[in-house]
Amino acid sequence: MMVDSADQIMRTSRLEALIEFDAITKVYGEGEAEVRALRGIDFKIAAGEFVAIMGPSGSGKSTAMNIVGCLDTPTSGHYRFGGNEVGNLDRNQRALLRRNYLGFVFQGYNLLPRTSALENVELPLIYLGMQKAERRRLSFEALERVGLEGREQHGPSQLSGGQQQRVAIARAIVTRPSILLADEPTGNLDTARSTEIMNILEGLNKADGITIMMVTHEPELAQYASRLIQFVDGSIESDVMNQARV
Amino acid sequence: MFWETFRLALHAILRNATRSILTVLGIVIGVAAVIAMVTVGQGSTDQIESELASLGTNLLMVTPGVSQQGPGMGGSSASFTIADADAIESELASIRVSAPTNTRILTAIFSNKNFSTSLTGTDNRFMDARDWRVASGRGFYESELRTGTMACILGETVKQELFGNGDPLGAVIRLKQVSCRVIGVMEEKGASSFGTDQDDLILVPIRAFQRRIAGDRDVSLIYASVGAAFTTEKAAVDIENLLRERRNIDFGEEDDFGVMDMKQITSMLTGITSVLTGLLSAVAAVSLLVGGIGIMNIMLVSVTERTREIGIRLAVGASEGQVLLQFLVESIVLSLIGGLLGILLGLGLALFGAFLLNIPFTPDPAIILIAFVFSAVVGIVFGFFPARRAARLDPIEALRHQ
Numbered sequence: 109m110m111v112d113s114a115d116q117i118m119r120t121s122r123l124e125a126l127i128e129f130d131a132i133t134k135v136y137g138e139g140e141a142e143v144r145a146l147r148g149i150d151f152k153i154a155a156g157e158f159v160a161i162m163g164p165s166g167s168g169k170s171t172a173m174n175i176v177g178c179l180d181t182p183t184s185g186h187y188r189f190g191g192n193e194v195g196n197l198d199r200n201q202r203a204l205l206r207r208n209y210l211g212f213v214f215q216g217y218n219l220l221p222r223t224s225a226l227e228n229v230e231l232p233l234i235y236l237g238m239q240k241a242e243r244r245r246l247s248f249e250a251l252e253r254v255g256l257e258g259r260e261q262h263g264p265s266q267l268s269g270g271q272q273q274r275v276a277i278a279r280a281i282v283t284r285p286s287i288l289l290a291d292e293p294t295g296n297l298d299t300a301r302s303t304e305i306m307n308i309l310e311g312l313n314k315a316d317g318i319t320i321m322m323v324t325h326e327p328e329l330a331q332y333a334s335r336l337i338q339f340v341d342g343s344i345e346s347d348v349m350n351q352a353r354v
Numbered sequence: 355m356f357w358e359t360f361r362l363a364l365h366a367i368l369r370n371a372t373r374s375i376l377t378v379l380g381i382v383i384g385v386a387a388v389i390a391m392v393t394v395g396q397g398s399t400d401q402i403e404s405e406l407a408s409l410g411t412n413l414l415m416v417t418p419g420v421s422q423q424g425p426g427m428g429g430s431s432a433s434f435t436i437a438d439a440d441a442i443e444s445e446l447a448s449i450r451v452s453a454p455t456n457t458r459i460l461t462a463i464f465s466n467k468n469f470s471t472s473l474t475g476t477d478n479r480f481m482d483a484r485d486w487r488v489a490s491g492r493g494f495y496e497s498e499l500r501t502g503t504m505a506c507i508l509g510e511t512v513k514q515e516l517f518g519n520g521d522p523l524g525a526v527i528r529l530k531q532v533s534c535r536v537i538g539v540m541e542e543k544g545a546s547s548f549g550t551d552q553d554d555l556i557l558v559p560i561r562a563f564q565r566r567i568a569g570d571r572d573v574s575l576i577y578a579s580v581g582a583a584f585t586t587e588k589a590a591v592d593i594e595n596l597l598r599e600r601r602n603i604d605f606g607e608e609d610d611f612g613v614m615d616m617k618q619i620t621s622m623l624t625g626i627t628s629v630l631t632g633l634l635s636a637v638a639a640v641s642l643l644v645g646g647i648g649i650m651n652i653m654l655v656s657v658t659e660r661t662r663e664i665g666i667r668l669a670v671g672a673s674e675g676q677v678l679l680q681f682l683v684e685s686i687v688l689s690l691i692g693g694l695l696g697i698l699l700g701l702g703l704a705l706f707g708a709f710l711l712n713i714p715f716t717p718d719p720a721i722i723l724i725a726f727v728f729s730a731v732v733g734i735v736f737g738f739f740p741a742r743r744a745a746r747l748d749p750i751e752a753l754r755h756q
Contacts, residue, residue: 179669179749200673207671218666218753222369232670234358279670 125152126286126319127176132185134171145171147342158313158320160330163339169323170291176321177210177289178202207235211280211288215295217272219264225251225275226260232283250278254308270301277308281318290322294329306332363684377652378692380645381732385696385725386703387638392721393704395631397713399624406620413483414590415614416576433572436560438600442576446592448584453479454560454573462512462556463528469515473529473556475563483577491523491538494559502561504534509553510542532566534558586615646732653685653740664744665752678745685737686730693729697722
């Protein structure tokens with residue numbers, strides 16, 4: 109059961125939950141130094157949802173996010189992506205999954221230094237093996253979508269933090285991923301910039317139907333999400349729909 | 355995809371231009387040294403061959419002493435006489451012409467100038483055997499040769515030293531205590547590949563030399579020019595047989611003289627140059643190895659420095675193979691740049707060296723190709739380990755790296 113067919117995933121994802129965690133555990137280290145980051149997590153995320161993951165530091169929310177993002181593998185349990193078991197794929201299969209279906213936005217933007225906004229956005233498309241003209245077109249579109257038209261040739265050092273994070277969002281959505289994973293996307297920004305970013309994410313979710321999973325520890329930002337999952341000590345404490353938004 | 359990777363590599367290299375240049379310096383120097391060595395070595399081999407050919411590949415040099423290859427093997431055995439040289443020419447059908455010579459180093463004096471040169475006693479057959487003409491004036495008269503008159507023919511260098519641009523014909527110079535009238539000047543031959551100036555000589559009739567300068571009847575070197583229809587091997591055997599007979603060497607005894615074939619000398623000298631070239635190139639190749647290690651070192655530093663970049667690439671979906679390729683291509687491009695610079699520098703040095711040593715500049719496309727391929731191989735070999743390290747980074751760890 110490999111992830112070798114894009115159609116397969118896209119077909120099944122409409123039928124079942126896009127993301128399914130079934131008794132996922134994650135243990136770091138061994139013996140005395142053993143850390144149980146996740147102690148049997150279950151949840152499902154359907155296509156089109158905007159889920160906020162909340163919880164104190166060390167509650168396992170980032171670990172869960174990394175597993176969803178196929179950057180990490182669970183110690184036990186089942187992780188199904190679009191109905192397919194992906195928890196025990198090898199490195200290259202996980203890379204393929206990230207390339208085709210996942211988009212990442214990090215707290216620290218993580219843009220390539222000394223590389224223009226346009227080239228940063230193009231990066232995932234290069235790994236998809238797309239031709240240059242097509243890459244350019246999609247990258248311009250994505251940058252326009254986050255309101256950065258005219259800044260395509262600026263490098264990260266010429267952009268403000270908010271603008272850098274918008275470039276990162278453009279890079280994450282340029283491949284039209286099944287889900288956008290945002291890890292504290294406004295953690296380095298002031299309130300006004302944070303609101304800008306959240307409005308963009310909300311727009312991507314509502315208008316473009318992009319599924320979003322966001323880790324945050326600011327309750328006011330979580331209000332943009334349609335569903336709130338609260339982590340405590342490697343377990344889910346609560347999982348509620350956001351009445352204000354639904 | 356490949357073009358992208360190549361462009362990316364170039365981008366990364368140019369981003370750190372100074373460091374890149376310092377990194378490839380080892381490769382540049384290694385390749386340049388090999389190219390320069392081989393090219394100059396080839397040039398001097400060609401030079402030796404063409405010079406010895408100009409000396410006459412059909413020339414045999416006969417010296418007294420135990421038969422051994424190589425010049426300067428004159429031993430304690432008895433010298434030749436003019437009669438030996440005459441006999442070689444008249445009795446052997448395979449020898450077209452044979453010239454007796456004897457040589458001393460002494461100082462030639464004209465007015466207030468003096469110049470140390472080599473004085474050779476010989477006759478007109480010397481010019482014939484060496485295929486060397488008198489440029490101005492004349493050769494020796496039969497009467498001068500027979501009576502041993504001190505008549506001098508100057509080499510171009512001696513003429514320049516003593517007379518400058520003046521006309522030496524008819525002037526009287528002093529050799530040791532003997533005065534000597536200049537009757538001619540030889541045409542210019544230039545320096546030989548051994549650095550000796552062939553034009554640094556004075557010719558006098560051999561009888562005059564024996565009587566007035568040397569005080570003996572010796573002939574220390576006989577030039578013998580082989581007839582067109584004969585091989586030098588055949589002619590050498592003829593001379594050997596004749597001289598054994600003339601010198602009363604019993605059957606089974608060793609020759610007490612040597613016959614040197616210019617062909618043998620050529621192959622010996624070019625052999626020496628090839629060995630030297632090979633040795634020096636091997637030493638130079640070591641610096642290629644050192645250069646490769648330099649590239650590996652800097653690629654490892656680069657991987658550490660760019661851990662976060664690698665994390666980003668992995669996060670957006672780069673596979674292990676793609677990251678590996680990126681860093682491998684980077685080190686290959688780096689070492690190829692070094693290789694290209696090295697080839698250019700090496701050819702430049704060789705051109706300069708050729709000009710300095712007055713030898714032909716004959717770059718060998720094969721060695722250039724080898725240097726190019728070798729630098730690519732250095733890039734692959736020494737780039738693989740750092741590239742693999744980059745490819746195997748854990749994306750989470752890499753993204754956390756500051």
